[in-house]
Amino acid sequence: MKIQNSQIIKDNRKRLLSVPPLIYLSLAFCTGIAFAYKIEVSFELISFAVAFLFMIYILTRFRGNIIFRVLLFFSLGMLFGIDSRNVSNSHVVRTHFEGKTTIEGVVVDDPEIVTRGKKETVSFVLKLDSFYEQGEIHRASGNIRVVLFNPRREIGFGERVRLRGMLEKPKRSTNFHAFDYSGYLAKRGIYRIFQGIGQYSVLKQIKEPGVSWLLTIHKLRVNAKKQLDRLLEKPYSDLAAGLLLGFRKNIPRHITDEFIKTGTAHFLSISGLHISLLGGFFYLLGRFFRIPRKLNLFLTMGLILLYCVMAGAAIPVLRSGIMGVMVLAGFLLGHERNLGQAFFFSFLLLLVWDPASLFDVSFQLSFISVAALVFIFPKIDIFLGNPPQIKNNIDFLARVRYEIRSTIQASLAVMIAIFPVLIWYFHLFSLIGFIANMFVIPVGNTAIITTLFLMVIALTSQPVAAFFVFVPEALFKCLCMIVHVLSQVPFGYFYLPVPHWSFFIVYYSILLLWFSSWFVPVYRSVRFGLIGGLVGITFLYFIFSSPRTFRFVVFDVGKTDAAFVQFSSRSNCLINSGRSFPGDQAYWTIQPFLSASGVQIINGILFSVVDGKHSGGLQTLAKYFRIQNIWYPRDTAPDKKIKYIDALSGPRIKKLPVAEGERLGFGETEGIEFIESGLRKGNVFHIFDGAVKILYLNSVLPEVFSSLIEIYKQKCQVLILPDHPNGISAEERSFLEAVSPQYIVLNQREGILSLRQDLKKVTKAVLLFIAETGAIEFYREGTDLLYKTVVDSSQKG
Missing domain, CATH: 2.40.50.140 (Nucleic acid-binding proteins)
Known part of the structure; x- marks a missing residue:
């Protein structure tokens, strides 16, 4: 392979060695904030350090030294970070x-x-x-x-x-x-x-x-939302209000979820895309009315700032607004547009204004995405050999092909940059996102522009606006339909488990090396090798991220109960699905855990009782995961079965009743046994995986323990017990002495102190009260069964 042209390489090397100060100074400031939040340092000490460094900077020749500048801005970042954490005595x-x-x-x-x-x-x-x-x-x-x-x-x-x-x-x-x-x-x-x-x-x-002008702007924002509510039908008015004004709470959950599944959730937050549309539309309108160029640029800058306030002044809006204003200011001053400088200036300015935003997920995703478009996308364009002159090609089809290719490459650049952050926060990767963005962005942009036109028309004539309302409404319907259809594509998205921190270091190090390779003389094969390394580390993450050992998790879902079992055979089973009212526990508790564990398919859901407390979340889980089997007690009331079990449709879902004594197999030595409890509603599950044995009870009546003493003749490692309204019975004492559990998990909400004292007289087991520990995860490490809790995540056993 031939080395690139030497003159280009020399120019690129100069660019690498002459990195604009704004870039490394903003990164140093950012690092200082991160240190301030992780390390306890006194405000006075850092203030003294900053004053000392600043004095040296003013009085000596070190002011041109890069290392000295970085150290100064790092100290300033720590100072701002510490100050943002301090609160007054009256707070x-x-x-x-x-x-x-x-x-x-x-x-x-x-x-x-x-x-x-x-x-x-x-x-x-x-x-x-x-x-x-x-x-x-x-x-x-x-x-x-x-x-x-x-x-x-x-x-x-x-x-x-x-x-x-x-x-x-x-x-x-x-x-x-x-x-x-x-x-x-x-x-x-x-x-x-x-x-x-x-x-x-x-x-x-x-x-x-x-401040009267500030009140006026906020009044305009509220009135604009009311105008949208009058013009458009729901949920399209809610969607338009979210896209244009930042009111996102009324967007229905199913629409938000479908945008997430298709990798187009970025479109729901006001960002550079929306501000570019608004600014571009206003600037072209000014040119149409022959407004002088400088005045037009000033007016466009003012409109962008006004819109930032009207849209709620969220981090993505402010970042995009600052970048837009800087680019327009560059045009005004006659300088060449520099998106990189504008990007890092807005980054630094927002951190100075609010250092805590560094740890906000929207801030991180917003800036990483824009950095990918500014820095990585042009390199991908060159790497794939796209001729830049095609942009101005008069051939319509050639331009369409270029725009489609650019959209895919831009999506690829953003996905490469934010992939680790996405799986860390959302545990989801959308394969269909590359196709979805090709349709969502143009249709959504057109919907936004036509809605803006409609709102302007409504200011002068409501009847005319009512006549043309079908245009943006049809576009929003089309947008929702596209997202809905693509979200149903099989294997269009999948969940990924949370990665180890080392994955971030290796991944971004390789990405940084690939980007830096454009500024030094290297063979094209080296860049291909770095891309291969990036793919390889991601592939290894996919292979080794999914745990291959036994896991048993007890959720904290209040007075009801739910648990998840992952067997050594990698099959899994969910015990109960939580309630759906007043809070949807399946959505807020169970679904995030399963997604973060990389679960794509729920092999089975076993219900101890079929009612609203234990089965209400079934419909919610079916929207996110493919469910293969549902097992419910044979004596379930017909009306409960119709309401909760039969209401879930799906040809591939097997719905089977289970009776006492039946065994559900999940492998050669793994499964769940339905043990006879002596009560109609006192179900007992025996969960086993090799040497691990767990008993799961949903009743502590004496009859249950009397029956278990006769039937269950084994030792168990973990015993799950519900609330004890009347203390410990004599039958329970006898049973605890017989099974000698290593751990006892109790879903007790009141009288914990007295119950703990009574149990300590009977057993030497480790007592874990969910009300104190939160959710508990048991896992096997070698021959030992260990556990960790939400309140204290350290390994215990």
Whole structure:
């Protein structure tokens, strides 16, 4: 293979050695923030270090030294990171007050209203001023997430409100890989939530004098949403409001899930794509009306900034807005457009404004995606040998081919860059995404543009807007239909288990080497080798990521019960599917765990009882996984079977009743046995995998233990017990002495202390109360059976 032209190589080498300072300084600042969040360092010490370095920078000749600059910005990053974590003495976190109270403050974001039947939920962020305790006013500060149920009044941005209700800490996740609402709010500087019910939860509501132009913008945003609600049918009005204004809470869950499955979820968040469309449309409109170029650029910049505020000023919006304004400013100043510099400037500016955003998933995905388009996409274009002159080819078909190829290559560049981050957070990879983006982006863009036209027309004539409303509505229908059809394609997407941290280091190191190879003289085969290395490390991850050992997980689903078994044969079985109301446990607890475990197919779901508590989540799970078998007790009531089991359609799903004494095989030495319990609703499961034996009970009545003493003559490692409303019976004591379990897992919610004391008198087993530990995972390591919990993830045995 021939080496590339020497002159090009020299130019590229110069570009590599003369990296713009903004790039490495912003990366140093970012690293400093990360260190500040991981290492405890005093603010005073870092302040002194920054002052010392800055003084040296001003007074000495080191100001041109790259290493010195990096060190200075690294220290500045640590300083900003530490400062963002500090809270004042009056902060609500330091008050340690919880419970029923009255609070007062100012609404600092646009309230979002979600209506489900007769239930209306209004949520917003309140900047706290004070709270009332025992008739006394206490000054406080900090932001609080407020959720009001059926307040029956409209609350607006900038209003001062006094609210009565319950102040509490957000609950941390107690299940593996489940959504951590507490952590989500903490990243946004919110450490308390407030809930109020009914119209009397709002005691006072007055207009707070504030920045008039800011209030006007937020009023425009709310009015624009109302305009969309009047013009378009649901759910298309909700989809349009999410795409144009950032109101995403009302987008139906099934639509969001279908966008995720097809790899087009990025389209639902306002980003550079939407801002480019809006800015480009406005600029072309200005050219049509012959507005002078400089004035047109100024007006377009102003529109982009206005839109950023109207769209909610989220991280992707701000990043895209800053980049857009910088590019237009470059045109104004007569400089060549530099997307790389604009990218890193917006990166640095947002971290200065909010250092905590570095750990936000939307921030990470947004910047990695744009970095892929700015830096990796052009290299892929050259690597695949695409002639750049085709862009300006007058041949229509040639241009169409080029645009299709560019769309695929852009999707490939983004997918390569965000693949590790995607599987870390979402545990999903979409193969169909390359095709989906080819259709979703043009159809969605056209829908956005026509909706903007419609909103402009509606300002002058509502009847004319009502006549043309069919155009954007038809496009949104087409968009939803495309996403729905592609989400149903077999093997279009699949779940992947969470990777080891070393995978990130190796993956991104190879990617960085491939990118750097364009700036040094290398053979083309070297780049092919690096691509092969990237594919190889990913392939090895696929092979070795799926665990091949026995796992047994008990979920924390409140007073009901659910568990997951993965046998050594790699078959699996889910015991119960959780309830669907008031919270969908299958969606929020079980589905995230199964996805993060790389489960594609549920070999079987075994129900201990068929009712709303144990079987309500079955329909939800069927939307995400292929279910092969469903087993339910033979004595299940016909109405319950019709409601929960028969309601699930699917020709490949086997629905079989099981009776006491039957055995479900999952391998030569793996399976679940249905043990006779002596009660109609007192089912006992014996789970076995080689030497591992687990007993799963859903009743602690004396009759159950009397029956087990006669039937079960083995020792067991793990015993799963439900709530003990009346303490330990004599029959249970005898049974515990007979089976001598190594671990006892108890789903006890009250009276834990007394029950623990009683059990310690009977058994030497390790007592694990789910209310204290959260979900528990047992796994085999060699000949030992170990466990870990959500509260304390360290290995135990």
